[in-house]
Amino acid sequence: MTTTLGTASAAPGEMDTGRLEVGETRDGSPFGLPVAVINGGRSGKTLYMQAASDGDELNGVGVIQRVVPQLDPTEIAGTILIVGIVNYHAFQVAQHRNPIDDTKMNRAYPGNENGTSSERIAAATYDAASRADLILDLHQGSTSRMIDEVRVRCGKRHRLHDDCLELAKVFGCGYILDQKGPDGQLARTAPDEGIPTVDPELGGAVGWDETSIEKGVEGVFNVLTHYGFLDGDVSLESQTRARGFEQYGAPGGGLVSFSKDLGDHVRSGETLFELTTPFGETKTEVTADSTGILWRTRRLPQVASGEYVCSVATDIDTY
Template sequence: MTTLGTATAAPGELAVGRLTVGEARDGSEVALPVAVINGAHDGKTLYVQAVSDGDELNGVGVLQRLIPQLDPETLSGQILVTGIVNVHGFHVAEHRNPIDDTKMNRAYPGDANGTSSERIAAATFEAATRADLILDLHQGSTSRMIDETRVRCGHRHRLHRECLELAKVFGCGYILDQKGPDGQLARTAPDEGIPTVDPELGGSVGWDEESIRVGVRGVKNVLAHYGFVEGDVEVEPQTRATGFEQYGAPAGGLVAFHADLGDDVARGDPLFDVTDAFGTVKSTVTADSEGILWRTRRLPQVATGEYVCSVGTDIDEV
């Protein structure tokens, strides 16, 4: 039998349930939706989670599409799933956990006796560290972003090669290979010996169907490559960035981009103009380095200093 929260599945079964993480302000139980897919055959364990940032919905879209397609009778090993990590943020469509104003993916490994976010992180980290592989499904919040997979352990980490291989197998086409901030699951779990990546499935408000399809395909690639299901995966070369430059607005107004997501840019190329309401250019921002336009804001209006876009730099192919 395999259990996660109240979900218990015998070999060859799928079960759903809830993982208790505390109580709400009215004293009612707060619990995360979880699932266990227990394969009929022996094999590895995969842990998958989504929505650790409450407005990043493409990951749960992946799970909604994928899990009904999985047959425990033909599966080798086990899949443990937390469908919605930041349940408080999810309920109000906010990025951070509104109970303690915390970005959940900065709270790992958590604290079972800590704040709301720390307790959620501790509960999901305990589940994640039962696995051999971890996928933490994200997206670019409300920004526009290419589909990419992030390797966050750092180049010198003993598991860097394994994490990079997992990112290549997932196969978004782009990899950001850069050490992440403290408290990220994809940075913390490799310290426990578990290859972990953070697929960033585009960016949108609500669902982005193409990015969800990329995510479903990516999880299926992982299941096949690591022997959970039968099938072969051709691991294709990925475009990797090991640097990331962010650009803000030097003036207030409306942004007009010179390049689109995924476009190559050279040092000195114009990235965007800031215009007034009547189309007069107030300022033009150029690229500091050669790279790829990786992420942009969704809405055009900006104040001075507000985030506008990011360029992935130090590009190679892996």
């Protein structure tokens, strides 16, 4: 059976690309999101993938750019639906939020087809995602430096929590953040429709990181293999799971110098960072309140009093 998404249409064993029209720009010109349909030669599940719902999070775009050319539709069982760039307006200007309505797109799901710009885009992409059995919403920590992680956002009491956790383990970044997310996130909303969904956060800070992109490519192929889209087996490796965090702010203004690297274990009382003047004079040292893992840090060194500096994961186990 032929499968369509926007103007992309593919018969079994074929692939096609096109556009999913979602509105008009300020001069009245129609615009659409880049989409792809990979219709396998054999029947199977449907996977939906999207990237750049935050317009400056480019690593997910890099993953899709590298995954799609490696896929042979005749060797695939099932269907893969892809929206390559979700936040069209933000992507054009390399910004995080949609500049048309100053909205963070990943707070707008399930959307509203008659709503704001972001709500209309969310509604169109959610309609596509709702056709799937599994969802990968590719992100990165564009406002901070962070480890490669996969986020499970439905909450531990959700009926699909174990399914989402399995999907995160299969993706296999090495780290899982298992914490209920804010309203409007795709990874929070789609499980309510019975679709296991995760949010891989492929590294952090604005840019195009080759290591994180390659990790994302490997994760996508892990999912395709484990869930039967491709033949083969995946050896599942234990993941470090975090369910709680302590955040640290700057006690004063100056320049931050970290004593630990991302992913390092820290002990209670160990120095996390020091604050210096522009001349390298130490103003103060900040130590860890609890034992954990340095999970996330600010992107730029300069801080004002009370400004966010870093996060340490404290509720940790192995899954």
